[in-house]
Amino acid sequence: xxxxxxxxxxxxxxxxxxxxxxxxxxxxxxxxxxxxxxxxxxxxxxxxxxxxxxxxxxxxxxxxxxxxxxxxxxxxxxxxxxxxxxxxxxxxxxxxxxxxxxxxxxxxxxxxxxxxxxxxxxxxxxxxxxxxxxxxxxxxxxxxxxxxxxxxxxxxxxxxxxxxxxxxxxxxxxxxxxxxxxxxxxxxxxxxxxxxxxxxxxxxxxxxxxxxxxxxxxxxxxxxxxxxxxxxxxxxxxxxxxxxxxxxxxxxxxxxxxxxxxxxxxxxxxxxxxxxxxxxxxxx
Amino acid sequence: xxxxxxxxxxxxxxxxxxxxxxxxxxxxxxxxxxxxxxxxxxxxxxxxxxxxxxxxxxxxxxxxxxxxxxxxxxxxxxxxxxxxxxxxxxxxxxxxxxxxxxxxxxxxxxxxxxxxxxxxxxxxxxxxxxxxxxxxxxxxxxxxxxxxxxxxxxxxxxxxxxxxxxxxxxxxxxxxxxxxxxxxxxxxxxxxxxxxxxxxxxxxxxxxxxxxxxxxxxxxxxxxxxxxxxxxxxxxxxxxxxxxxxxxxxxxxxxxxxxxxxxxxxxxxxxxxxxxxxxxxxxxxxxxxxxxxxxxxxxxxxxxxxxxxxxxxxxxxxxxxxxxxxxxxxxxxxxxxxxxxxxxxxxxxxxxxxxxxxxxxxxxxxxxxxxxxxxxxxxxxxxxxxxxxxxxxxxxxxxxxxxxxxxxxxxxxxxxxxxxxxxxxxxxxxxxxxxxxxxxxxxxxxxxxxxxxxxxxxxxxxxxxxxxxxxxxxxxxxxxxxxxxxxxxxxxxxxxxxxxxxxxxxxxxxxxxxxxxxxxxxxxxxxxxxxxxxxxxxxxxxxxxxxxxxxxxxxxxxxxxxx
Ligand SMILES: Nc1ncnc2c1ncn2[C@@H]1O[C@H](COP(=O)(O)OP(=O)(O)OP(=O)(O)O)[C@@H](O)[C@H]1O
Ligand SMILES: [Mg+2]
Numbered sequence: 001x002x003x004x005x006x007x008x009x010x011x012x013x014x015x016x017x018x019x020x021x022x023x024x025x026x027x028x029x030x031x032x033x034x035x036x037x038x039x040x041x042x043x044x045x046x047x048x049x050x051x052x053x054x055x056x057x058x059x060x061x062x063x064x065x066x067x068x069x070x071x072x073x074x075x076x077x078x079x080x081x082x083x084x085x086x087x088x089x090x091x092x093x094x095x096x097x098x099x100x101x102x103x104x105x106x107x108x109x110x111x112x113x114x115x116x117x118x119x120x121x122x123x124x125x126x127x128x129x130x131x132x133x134x135x136x137x138x139x140x141x142x143x144x145x146x147x148x149x150x151x152x153x154x155x156x157x158x159x160x161x162x163x164x165x166x167x168x169x170x171x172x173x174x175x176x177x178x179x180x181x182x183x184x185x186x187x188x189x190x191x192x193x194x195x196x197x198x199x200x201x202x203x204x205x206x207x208x209x210x211x212x213x214x215x216x217x218x219x220x221x222x223x224x225x226x227x228x229x230x231x232x233x234x235x236x237x238x239x240x241x242x243x244x245x246x247x248x249x250x251x252x253x254x255x256x257x258x259x260x261x262x263x264x265x266x267x268x269x270x271x272x273x274x275x276x277x278x279x280x281x282x283x284x
Numbered sequence: 285x286x287x288x289x290x291x292x293x294x295x296x297x298x299x300x301x302x303x304x305x306x307x308x309x310x311x312x313x314x315x316x317x318x319x320x321x322x323x324x325x326x327x328x329x330x331x332x333x334x335x336x337x338x339x340x341x342x343x344x345x346x347x348x349x350x351x352x353x354x355x356x357x358x359x360x361x362x363x364x365x366x367x368x369x370x371x372x373x374x375x376x377x378x379x380x381x382x383x384x385x386x387x388x389x390x391x392x393x394x395x396x397x398x399x400x401x402x403x404x405x406x407x408x409x410x411x412x413x414x415x416x417x418x419x420x421x422x423x424x425x426x427x428x429x430x431x432x433x434x435x436x437x438x439x440x441x442x443x444x445x446x447x448x449x450x451x452x453x454x455x456x457x458x459x460x461x462x463x464x465x466x467x468x469x470x471x472x473x474x475x476x477x478x479x480x481x482x483x484x485x486x487x488x489x490x491x492x493x494x495x496x497x498x499x500x501x502x503x504x505x506x507x508x509x510x511x512x513x514x515x516x517x518x519x520x521x522x523x524x525x526x527x528x529x530x531x532x533x534x535x536x537x538x539x540x541x542x543x544x545x546x547x548x549x550x551x552x553x554x555x556x557x558x559x560x561x562x563x564x565x566x567x568x569x570x571x572x573x574x575x576x577x578x579x580x581x582x583x584x585x586x587x588x589x590x591x592x593x594x595x596x597x598x599x600x601x602x603x604x605x606x607x608x609x610x611x612x613x614x615x616x617x618x619x620x621x622x623x624x625x626x627x628x629x630x631x632x633x634x635x636x637x638x639x640x641x642x643x644x645x646x647x648x649x650x651x652x653x654x655x656x657x658x659x660x661x662x663x664x665x666x667x668x669x670x671x672x673x674x675x676x677x678x679x680x681x682x683x684x685x686x687x688x689x690x691x692x693x694x695x696x697x698x699x700x701x702x703x704x705x706x707x708x709x710x711x712x713x714x715x716x717x718x719x720x721x722x723x724x725x726x727x728x729x730x731x732x733x734x735x736x737x738x739x740x741x742x743x744x745x746x747x748x749x750x751x752x753x754x755x756x757x758x759x760x761x762x763x764x765x766x767x768x769x770x771x772x773x774x775x776x777x778x779x780x781x782x783x784x785x786x787x788x789x790x791x792x793x794x795x796x797x798x799x800x801x802x803x804x805x806x807x808x809x810x811x812x813x814x815x816x817x818x819x820x821x822x823x824x825x826x827x828x829x830x831x832x833x834x835x836x837x838x839x840x841x842x843x844x845x846x847x
Binding site: 077095098099101105107108109110122123150151166 | 438
């Protein structure tokens with residue numbers, strides 16, 4: 001594989017040894033935001049996590065529990081308050097991670113095409129390659145005919161698809177996706193879920209995928225993590241063993257799927273209630 | 285929609301009132317130059333090259349000063365927004381100097397740099413600098429930090445983040461700063477030129493005031509206003525060009541064109557407008573203007589430049605009237621999609637009513653500007669003629685009186701598309717009223733009334749149904765047909781009369797060549813109720829007007845050379 005060749009070139013450990021070390025290793029992670037009146041808000045406390053190379057890892061948890069914070073830490077946009085994060089960068093020719101940010105994250109001053117090409121342009125990818133990749137992913141998200149439109153001319157769901165195309169066009173080693181399908185309509189969500197599965201099954205990138213939908217986590221993931229109410233820790237960590245390639249409709253009819261979804265929902269519901277209590281206290 | 289018309293009419297009304305007050309000697313001419321005199325002075329200043337000289341030197345100072353102030357301000361403002369130490373360092377100084385009126389610094393600048401160009405440019409630069417600086421810094425500070433995160437996550441370096449995020453995101457406020465700064469620059473340069481200059485628009489205003497040359501002072505004010513207005517438009521255009529996403533975001537539904545599509549649609553658009561102004565109807569105004577010019581030449585007065593202006597001005601007003609007519613008929617519901625007369629651009633959805641009204645306003649504005657100039661050359665008579673024509677045009681279809689809707693259409697058209705235009709054109713050339721000229725304008729007055737009457741004859745049923753009271757729909761078909769014949773007959777009767785009286789050269793007798801056509805048209809109109817055939821009668825009546833007019837003009841021209 002290309003990766004091994006690149007690793008040997010830069011004198012790193014052989015592939016066999018690497019398989020043992022996870023792609024992402026998080027130990028005793030703590031993160032606090034500066035809060036009101038000089039205090040702090042603990043977003044994450046004592047979080048441990050190891051994600052092996054090529055795993056599709058889904059995270060669910062109540063709103064405000066620190067999922068986005070975790071992704072920002074993994075992306076290197078924030079530094080841990082305590083503990084440490086190790087992310088292995090295998091191929092220096094590729095970016096180590098690309099994030100699909102929560103909510104609208106297109107640049108209003110760039111056209112759809114320029115938005116998708118943004119990461120490639122910053123890394124000075126040759127123009128011909130850039131054009132080809134942008135075209136591929138614009139086709140994938142169904143926005144080819146809007147190449148020259150500005151985000152202001154698109155709907156919220158369309159803008160979300162632009163962000164998605166940009167992250168995929170970067171071809172990163174790790175995809176960090178923060179509720180990437182949240183603002184999409186049902187049909188586009190299904191199409192893009194299948195498209196993401198297809199890409200992942202051929203390229204086996206490491207994916208950390210935050211979602212509020214348990215069904216989505218079980219459909220896409222190799223593994224599902226449930227985070228507790230703030231400060232976020234891991235409450236549940238299970239492998240999702242359904243065979244691939246997966247089809248959403250047949251999968252949902254299986255008893256094992258329903259059982260697992262129900263079990264996670266029970267836990268999640270408790271945490272959501274707890275999170276509400278915590279936020280209420282915060283207000284009082 | 286109504287507001288737009290009002291906001292066009294109010295300055296026009298002010299100008300007209302002003303002109304009228306000066307001409308009636310209610311306003312003292314020593315203090316209030318009439319608009320037409322100001323325009324006349326402007327043209328004279330333009331012709332002597334003085335205007336170009338003043339404007340170009342002032343613009344040069346504005347542009348140099350603007351660039352000298354704005355470019356460093358943008359660079360420094362970016363730094364201020366991005367780096368808090370730089371902000372801490374500069375913000376207090378900027379805040380302290382910003383409120384000082386920059387013109388007050390001029391004496392210090394003059395002490396340092398003398399009275400030359402440098403100090404003027406520096407004063408402008410200084411006034412632009414702080415506005416752009418503070419706006420730029422504020423713009424950078426207001427950027428949503430998520431954009432910096434996105435850029436970092438996509439591998440942008442520090443430098444790339446400045447260029448791809450900070451700068452474009454701050455551009456709207458930078459442009460706001462530039463627009464404010466440009467306004468300041470104009471104010472400051474005029475003030476600076478008051479004080480120590482030997483050229484420039486401010487200098488012109490000041491020196492003319494000192495010698496009580498009040499017309500030049502006003503002319504300078506007008507030029508300053510126009511420059512300010514043009515600079516604003518220029519900056520808005522630049523803004524559209526460098527901040528395309530702003531304009532794009534405002535129109536969510538606008539589809540994405542390729543440039544070739546845009547070009548062909550531009551062509552199509554021009555075609556639609558050509559159709560909307562109904563150029564084939566222009567003969568109704570071109571013929572009397574040319575006739576008036578020919579008559580003037582025949583009587584020994586001819587200034588080709590003034591004649592050309594008269595021609596262009598009257599065509600502009602005619603085009604404006606056509607557009608305004610379409611607009612008001614549409615608003616009143618007189619023209620359905622299958623009505624035969626008007627251009628149908630509104631009914632068929634090719635132009636919005638709003639666009640048609642805008643076009644009318646533009647055409648009227650051109651006509652009014654030319655009219656104002658002609659007033660400055662030819663004097664009060666043309667002014668009052670123009671005022672009555674405008675009123676007639678306005679009341680022709682526009683509410684509330686709507687002459688065309690109460691059976692006065694023919695008489696209005698007869699007066700204004702006949703004697704008034706011919707005499708007006710003649711007056712611009714000769715600067716005197718002449719009753720023979722009124723007489724010689726009557727034949728084509730009859731014919732133009734006949735055109736309208738043929739139109740109303742054709743639409744008699746439709747107009748009755750919607751309660752549009754034309755002469756035809758009031759008289760009924762039988763009497764209307766007789767009236768049509770009378771109008772045609774009157775034309776030839778008066779032609780004979782003016783030839784007999786020696787008002788027109790004998791050569792104009794060739795216009796009688798069209799008599800057989802006229803007779804057959806009168807018969808035809810009497811013998812049918814078929815709308816299609818009556819439509820043909822209408823078209824051929826218009827043709828008759830053109831041919832008759834051309835022959836009469838030819839008669840005058842021949843008479844001019846073969847005495
Ligand atoms: N910029 C910030 N400043 C201060 N506190 C913050 C900031 N961002 C987040 N927080 C706090 O950190 C906690 C975790 O936020 P985070 O955005 O990670 O939640 P989340 O799990 O992604 O929630 P959601 O599902 O609603 O997106 C929140 O409760 C919030 O109070
Ligand atoms: Mg979040």
